[in-house]
Amino acid sequence: MASVTSLSDSVQQHLASALSAALPEAADADPLLRRSDRADYQANGILALAKKAKANPRELATQVVSQVVTGDVIADIEVSGPGFLNITVADKAITENLAARYADEAGRLGVPYAESPGTTVIDYAQPNVAKEMHVGHLRSAVIGDALVQLLEFTGETVVRRHHIGDWGTQFGMLIQYLDEHPHELDHKAREVTGEEAMSNLDHLYKAARRLFDSDEEFKTRARRRVVDLQAGDPRTLAMWQKFVDESKIYFFSVFEKLDMEIRDADIVGESGYNDMLAETCRLLEESGVAVRSEGALCVFFDDIKGPDGNLVPLIVQKSDGGYGYAATDLSAIRDRVFNLKANSIIYVVDARQSLHFKMVFETARRAGWLNDDVKAYQLAFGTVLGKDGKPFKTREGETVKLVDLLDEAVERASAVVREKAQDLSEEEISERGAQVGVGAVKYADLSTSANRDYKFDLDQMVSLNGDTSVYLQYAYARIRSILRKAGDVQPAAHPELALHEAERALGLHIDGFAEAVAETAAEYAPHKLAAYLYHLASLYTSFYDKCPVLKAETSEQVENRLFLCDVTARTLHQGMALLGIRTPERL
Numbered sequence: 001m002a003s004v005t006s007l008s009d010s011v012q013q014h015l016a017s018a019l020s021a022a023l024p025e026a027a028d029a030d031p032l033l034r035r036s037d038r039a040d041y042q043a044n045g046i047l048a049l050a051k052k053a054k055a056n057p058r059e060l061a062t063q064v065v066s067q068v069v070t071g072d073v074i075a076d077i078e079v080s081g082p083g084f085l086n087i088t089v090a091d092k093a094i095t096e097n098l099a100a101r102y103a104d105e106a107g108r109l110g111v112p113y114a115e116s117p118g119t120t121v122i123d124y125a126q127p128n129v130a131k132e133m134h135v136g137h138l139r140s141a142v143i144g145d146a147l148v149q150l151l152e153f154t155g156e157t158v159v160r161r162h163h164i165g166d167w168g169t170q171f172g173m174l175i176q177y178l179d180e181h182p183h184e185l186d187h188k189a190r191e192v193t194g195e196e197a198m199s200n201l202d203h204l205y206k207a208a209r210r211l212f213d214s215d216e217e218f219k220t221r222a223r224r225r226v227v228d229l230q231a232g233d234p235r236t237l238a239m240w241q242k243f244v245d246e247s248k249i250y251f252f253s254v255f256e257k258l259d260m261e262i263r264d265a266d267i268v269g270e271s272g273y274n275d276m277l278a279e280t281c282r283l284l285e286e287s288g289v290a291v292r293s294e295g296a297l298c299v300f301f302d303d304i305k306g307p308d309g310n311l312v313p314l315i316v317q318k319s320d321g322g323y324g325y326a327a328t329d330l331s332a333i334r335d336r337v338f339n340l341k342a343n344s345i346i347y348v349v350d351a352r353q354s355l356h357f358k359m360v361f362e363t364a365r366r367a368g369w370l371n372d373d374v375k376a377y378q379l380a381f382g383t384v385l386g387k388d389g390k391p392f393k394t395r396e397g398e399t400v401k402l403v404d405l406l407d408e409a410v411e412r413a414s415a416v417v418r419e420k421a422q423d424l425s426e427e428e429i430s431e432r433g434a435q436v437g438v439g440a441v442k443y444a445d446l447s448t449s450a451n452r453d454y455k456f457d458l459d460q461m462v463s464l465n466g467d468t469s470v471y472l473q474y475a476y477a478r479i480r481s482i483l484r485k486a487g488d489v490q491p492a493a494h495p496e497l498a499l500h501e502a503e504r505a506l507g508l509h510i511d512g513f514a515e516a517v518a519e520t521a522a523e524y525a526p527h528k529l530a531a532y533l534y535h536l537a538s539l540y541t542s543f544y545d546k547c548p549v550l551k552a553e554t555s556e557q558v559e560n561r562l563f564l565c566d567v568t569a570r571t572l573h574q575g576m577a578l579l580g581i582r583t584p585e586r587l
């Protein structure tokens with residue numbers, strides 16, 4: 001079973017052919033069909049067309065109406081106001097459409113693949129080696145993972161890249177420090193891995209940083225050590241590798257907590273581009289995109305100035321020959337465009353790095369690596385704020401560790417699950433608690449548009465009322481429970497039955513799933529899918545309030561309502577999965 005033509009597309013087609021019959025010059029015109037409160041759909045496009053054709057809009061609308069073929073899909077169409085069209089879809093068409101979606105064996109609910117999918121590289125979940133992950137890394141991971149799922153669902157080839165911070169000055173500093181204080185890590189790190197080892201590394205990092213900032217001679221030794229590292233000195237490299245390996249164990253443990261699949265092969269950190277850096281600089285210098293300025297290799301931009309009014313360049317190579325963040329990112333672009341054959345590259349990175357990406361992208365465009373066919377885009381996300389509206393910090397003013405935050409979310413969620421639990425074992429409570437808690441954190445992040453700051457408020461996140469994942473998960477579990485209670489009675493579509501208003505609203509919204517997915521994927525805007533799902537759950541709730549399911553009047557109606565329940569559940573499940581959120585069968 002392939003994709004299902006949505007009702008809105010069928011209505012659109014009916015209208016378009018009626019329109020071109022009534023007004024031949026409007027053959028390709030868009031009737032501007034929208035879902036509407038007054039009827040199922042409203043078409044507002046006639047007004048502009050009439051104006052263009054110097055015709056009376058109401059008259060043109062009436063002509064279009066007379067050309068519309070009613071029956072199968074459109075049950076009723078009428079002119080309203082100055083020349084709008086109000087369209088009512090046949091109950092039968094709604095049920096048949098849902099039945100076709102329900103029968104889709106691929107489990108895609110009839111959602112079509114994109115017409116011309118390409119290759120997208122997504123740069124996300126990029127923590128830094130030897131540092132603990134904080135809430136900022138949460139956003140990149142959560143938003144990036146949702147985009148991966150969404151784009152893959154549309155048929156796009158997605159290459160995941162975790163551009164971890166594993167290269168540069170700080171590693172010279174760390175290695176040199178550890179060399180000079182060999183026991184500092186030793187006595188602590190013995191036998192510990194994962195979170196604890198990482199916490200030790202983090203302390204080591206802070207101690208090294210303090211020394212680096214206060215002791216000029218240490219600074220010089222640390223800088224020399226970076227050169228050793230970049231030149232491939234075996235002992236230095238071996239120490240570096242240890243840091244990386246240790247950190248990765250920790251990263252994986254956090255990603256697992258986040259219920260997220262991160263693959264080792266997709267981790268290509270800054271160090272992965274080391275061999276390209278010199279070439280990148282050469283290409284930029286030879287093409288004149290970058291110029292030497294006081295020994296450094298720089299790219300200048302007319303519109304980017306510092307507070308003193310002077311131009312701020314992107315420094316590709318420092319005057320001491322060292323390469324920084326920009327050189328690595330520019331090399332990564334070359335790799336992604338020329339080796340991975342990307343058509344699009346998305347960077348899920350904090351908005352505070354926007355200037356960096358603006359300059360990097362513009363440089364790559366001048367070099368010809370990016371152009372109209374190969375685009376780069378920073379999906380810049382806002383800051384995570386505390387309840388007080390200020391950047392999220394612990395009471396002591398430190399950045400909040402991601403692990404602590406997830407643990408707390410799971411704890412709170414488990415309390416909610418326990419309170420409502422009727423027939424769940426302790427083991428089930430803790431499993432559901434994790435799914436609800438992590439889901440709550442992800443949903444809170446994904447349901448606001450990424451560029452906005454958002455308040456990290458656990459009370460609100462695990463609330464059963466309102467726009468939360470818990471609400472959606474309960475809606476799903478409630479449906480599953482009804483289906484279990486139905487016992488031997490199987491869901492079955494009965495297109496001959498007249499539908500209740502609440503059933504129609506639910507059905508038409510389910511029909512809109514494909515459109516919601518397409519829009520969400522095209523705009524890289526997971527919050528649109530979240531809004532769609534929340535609306536779906538609300539429509540289900542009002543259907544459930546108004547239409548008895550197991551106690552419906554006839555056995556056909558029971559089956560048809562069970563069918564509506566099931567197709568809602570599948571849509572919720574699929575939509576939540578695209579956001580990376582679980583839907584437990586029981587809660």
Ligand code: ARG
Pocket residue numbers: 123126127128163164165329332347349
């Ligand atoms: N590691 C960086 C950080 O923690 C994010 C890397 C973003 N990606 C990139 N290609 N620069 O801020």
